[in-house]
Amino acid sequence: MTEQAVHDPVAGIDVEAIKRQYDSESRFRTPEDWTRMMVGVIAVAMSCFHLYTSAFGLLLEMWQRSVHLCFVLVLVFLLYPATSKSPKKSIPWYDYILALLGAVVALYMVFQFHAMLERAGDPNTMDLIVGCAGILIVLEATRRVSNPVLPVIAIVFLLYCYFGRYVPSIFQHRGYGFRRIINHMYLGTEGVFGTPLSVSASFVFMFVLFGTIVEQTGLGKYIIDLSMALAGWSAGGPAKVAVVSSGIMGTISGSSVANVCTTGMFTIPLMKSVGYESHFAGAVEAVASTGGQIMPPVMGAAAFIMAQTMGVPYLDVALAAVVPALLYYIAVVVQVHFEATRLGLKGLPRDRLPSIAKLIFERGYLLIPLGGIIYFLVAGYTPLKAAFNGIVLTIATSFIRRDTWLTPKKLWLGMENGARSALGVACACATVGIVIGAATLTGLGLKLAYAIVTLAGGSTLLTLVFTMIASIILGMGLPTTANFIVTSTMAAPALMQLEQPIPAMASYMFVLYFGIAADLTPPVALAAYAGAGIAKADPMRTGVTATKLALAGFLVPYIYAYNPILVLVNFEWVEFAQATTTAIMGVFLLGMATIGFFRAPLSWILRVTAFGGALGLMIPGWKSDLVGLVILVGIWCVQNQKQRRLSPA
Numbered sequence: 001m002t003e004q005a006v007h008d009p010v011a012g013i014d015v016e017a018i019k020r021q022y023d024s025e026s027r028f029r030t031p032e033d034w035t036r037m038m039v040g041v042i043a044v045a046m047s048c049f050h051l052y053t054s055a056f057g058l059l060l061e062m063w064q065r066s067v068h069l070c071f072v073l074v075l076v077f078l079l080y081p082a083t084s085k086s087p088k089k090s091i092p093w094y095d096y097i098l099a100l101l102g103a104v105v106a107l108y109m110v111f112q113f114h115a116m117l118e119r120a121g122d123p124n125t126m127d128l129i130v131g132c133a134g135i136l137i138v139l140e141a142t143r144r145v146s147n148p149v150l151p152v153i154a155i156v157f158l159l160y161c162y163f164g165r166y167v168p169s170i171f172q173h174r175g176y177g178f179r180r181i182i183n184h185m186y187l188g189t190e191g192v193f194g195t196p197l198s199v200s201a202s203f204v205f206m207f208v209l210f211g212t213i214v215e216q217t218g219l220g221k222y223i224i225d226l227s228m229a230l231a232g233w234s235a236g237g238p239a240k241v242a243v244v245s246s247g248i249m250g251t252i253s254g255s256s257v258a259n260v261c262t263t264g265m266f267t268i269p270l271m272k273s274v275g276y277e278s279h280f281a282g283a284v285e286a287v288a289s290t291g292g293q294i295m296p297p298v299m300g301a302a303a304f305i306m307a308q309t310m311g312v313p314y315l316d317v318a319l320a321a322v323v324p325a326l327l328y329y330i331a332v333v334v335q336v337h338f339e340a341t342r343l344g345l346k347g348l349p350r351d352r353l354p355s356i357a358k359l360i361f362e363r364g365y366l367l368i369p370l371g372g373i374i375y376f377l378v379a380g381y382t383p384l385k386a387a388f389n390g391i392v393l394t395i396a397t398s399f400i401r402r403d404t405w406l407t408p409k410k411l412w413l414g415m416e417n418g419a420r421s422a423l424g425v426a427c428a429c430a431t432v433g434i435v436i437g438a439a440t441l442t443g444l445g446l447k448l449a450y451a452i453v454t455l456a457g458g459s460t461l462l463t464l465v466f467t468m469i470a471s472i473i474l475g476m477g478l479p480t481t482a483n484f485i486v487t488s489t490m491a492a493p494a495l496m497q498l499e500q501p502i503p504a505m506a507s508y509m510f511v512l513y514f515g516i517a518a519d520l521t522p523p524v525a526l527a528a529y530a531g532a533g534i535a536k537a538d539p540m541r542t543g544v545t546a547t548k549l550a551l552a553g554f555l556v557p558y559i560y561a562y563n564p565i566l567v568l569v570n571f572e573w574v575e576f577a578q579a580t581t582t583a584i585m586g587v588f589l590l591g592m593a594t595i596g597f598f599r600a601p602l603s604w605i606l607r608v609t610a611f612g613g614a615l616g617l618m619i620p621g622w623k624s625d626l627v628g629l630v631i632l633v634g635i636w637c638v639q640n641q642k643q644r645r646l647s648p649a
Contacts, residue, residue: 028079028420035091039078043419044412046071050205054388058202065193066109068201072426073102073141075419080144098137105134109193116187123183131186135434138192142427150482154431157438158185164442170451173442184441191437195308196429196485203304203314204425206387209418210373211298213391216410217398219366222359223248224266228348229356236340237347238270239284243332246288247295256480256519256527259289264534272535275345279538282531283545287332290519290527290550293480294512295325297374301425302484302515304383306508309488314383320505320567323580324513327556327587334591335549342597366404369394428482439489449493460498464561467491468514468554475518483515484508495561506564513557520546548594555590555618559583563620582625586617589632598635600642610635 031039049067058064077099078091086092108130109116116127123131135158139151161181164173176184185191189198224245231240246263264285271281293300296318303321307314372393376386398406406414439445456462470491475483488508495507502510519527525543532542560566565576566583592598593611602610613631616624 027081029081029088029091031091032089035078039075040412040416042071042075042078043416046075046419047209047415050201050209051388051391054202054206054384058384060113061198062113062189062193063110065197065201066106066113068205068426069138069192069197069430070103070106071419072423072430073106073137074099076141076145076423076427077102079420079423080141082144098140101133102137102141105130105137108134109187121183121188123179123187127187128179128182131182134186134192135182138427138430138434142431145424145427146479146482150428150431150478153478153486154434157435157444160444161438161441171444171447176441181441185434185437190433190440192430192433194433194436196305196433196436196481197426199305199308200301200422200426200429203383203387204301204429205418205422206384206391207298207304208301208422208425209415210369210387210390210394212418212421213406213411213414214369214394215417216406216414217366217394217404218363220249220262222363222366224263225354225363226356226359229354229359232353233347233350234337235347236271236274236276236336236343236345238267238274239276239281239336239340240333242267242271242281242285243288243329243336246285247292247329249289249292256286256290256293256516257530259292260285260527260530261534263289264531268531268534270348274348275343276339277537278535279532279541279545280339282533282535282537282542283528283549284332284336284531285534286520286525286527286531286542286546287549288329289531290516291325291328291332293516294321294328296321297370297377300516301481302512305429305481305485306488306512307383310504310508312505315377316505316568318377320509320569323566323583324509324556324560327583328550330584331551331587331590332549334588335595338591338595338597341599342595342601363401363404365397365400368397424479425481428479429485432482432485435486436489445489445493448490449497452491452494453497456494458499460500460502460562463494463498464510464558467495467511468557471511471514472518472521475515475521478515480515480519483518484512487511487515502561503564503567503569505567505569506561509567510557510561514554517550517554520550522547551590551594555614556583559586559618559620578625579620582617582628585632586614586628589614589617589628589635592635599639600646602635602639606635606638 030036046068049071053059053064059067077095081088082095112127116123119127139154142154143151158181160167160171161176162178163175164171165175166172186193224241227241227245227248228237231237231244234240242263245267246259249259249263264282268281268285271284272278276284293302299318299321303317304314307317310317369390373386373390376389377383381389395406395411398404452466453463456466467487471483471487474486478486488511492504492507492511495502495510496504519525520543522528522540522543525539525546528543528546529539531537531546532539535542563579565571565579568576589610592602593607593614596602596607609631613628613635616628616631618628
């Protein structure tokens with residue numbers, strides 16, 4: 001992340017300004033005096049701390065989380081202004097005080113850890129003062145780096161802990177006193193210092209750091225060039241380039257808006273240059289970039305928390321996400337292709353495209369770190385060690401060619417950007433820990449799951465729909481990571497309490513997908529709005545188009561909820577191959593239905609039929625598969641005949 005605006009020479013757009021507009025984590029100060037170097041030193045020190053503990057072993061759990069939170073709070077108050085009217089080029093005195101207080105309340109847990117263990121849940125006055133101050137400071141830091149929604153939710157849950165005896169009977173509890181709440185939320189490992197912050201302080205930070213360091217080698221430009229060579233020549237090639245490049249970039253970025261601004265500054269003008277409408281170009285980039293959060297091997301931060309929540313290796317989550325992610329991207333490519341053929345759009349001339357052989361020979365080594373991450377995970381390394389080894393591999397391979405060297409300046413910038421990029425996730429994890437702490441203290445999670453199942457009358461479909469709605473609504477105001485943690489605590493258990501329970505992997509993946517989908521669905525479609533900004537298109541129209549393109553992303557979670565073999569539950573090769581094949585066919589029909597074109601325009605009757613066939617192929621069972629297959633073959637024959645009639649003699 002650079003501090004100077006990057007202007008796209010093709011479109012003449014300030015991409016960094018667009019990123020700051022739609023990505024709250026990019027709205028940091030850019031001091032121009034000695035404080036800039038001071039902030040940089042603190043950020044690099046944070047990266048060095050995590051590199052050291054990754055190489056030589058993590059500290060005690062509470063110490064690791066406390067030091068991590070200390071760095072986070074200090075950097076947030078130094079980098080993020082309190083309001084839009086606060087100074088952007090300098091740091092006011094009160095933010096220095098807040099940064100110092102943030103360091104004190106975080107490190108208090110290091111220096112008083114053993115003493116608090118001896119007090120065994122009986123905090124003294126100083127513990128309570130520090131705990132209360134710590135909660136307030138964490139909430140303020142989260143408000144600055146994200147938005148007020150998550151802190152407000154956390155405050156509501158804190159009030160629920162205290163006033164529980166006055167709420168409706170289904171959610172009622174006996175109520176807890178101030179001392180018990182502060183002790184639970186800050187002075188132990190259930191609230192602020194709970195599992196989410198633990199994941200942020202270990203796996204997540206290292207993968208974020210890996211992404212920012214590997215970016216300094218020029219991998220982003222290489223991915224775009226490689227995507228151009230692979231898909232730029234085909235019908236509507238630039239749109240397929242956007243899908244491929246954004247999907248690959250998403251594996252290492254984990255941020256929808258940042259991904260749109262990184263690859264979109266190249267792909268969106270290219271799409272417009274070959275004839276795509278502005279809103280469609282912005283929507284394609286938004287959909288492709290959003291899907292990166294579910295694309296293995298790295299995925300987004302929520303995937304690491306998902307693995308920790310389920311108590312399974314991260315590799316299990318990454319493998320389970322492979323087929324759903326491929327279905328998502330196949331659906332986008334299919335729809336992009338149908339739209340291109342409908343409009344008669346051509347690809348770019350071969351002489352304008354880079355040579356695949358030359359790209360692989362000259363810069364193919366830049367992909368070695370990504371391959372290394374996959375190898376280390378498959379070989380049984382922990383995600384922490386896999387990320388650390390990936391960083392070492394990145395530094396080593398960068399010296400293969402002079403123009404990709406990770407010079408001290410580039411390495412410094414990568415480490416500084418890594419710390420900055422991790423602040424939003426860390427604050428979200430610390431604050432959402434309060435929500436989880438309230439759920440564990442009051443038993444709200446189980447009560448809410450029971451309420452959802454009761455409201456749905458035990459119906460699996462209605463329970464899935466209610467869970468989807470909750471995930472999307474929460475996703476409009478929460479970052480993906482926070483959204484997943486809340487819904488996995490409150491909504492996912494409902495799916496596992498049905499009369500025919502949905503397996504944990506499918507349940508958690510379900511809420512993960514729909515939390516991510518909120519970046520595309522109006523009225524708060526941040527990724528789509530960022531794409532619209534670059535494309536100079538209408539934001540709402542871009543969001544609606546993005547939702548249509550991502551329709552498979554809304555259907556696929558239902559499919560693996562009913563047929564969990566797609567996420568490798570009860571895996572059998574024959575059944576898995578059949579389910580995957582029919583799902584791909586279903587995605588093909590879904591593309592016809594949404595775009596309304598296959599070889600020739602489809603009538604509304606055929607579009608509705610195609611949609612029904614898509615559902616038939618995606619729903620498990622040989623009878624529904626047979627119906628869907630008959631529809632696919634029938635539409636294929638009808639459209640071939642129509643194409644022959646429409647073609648000039």
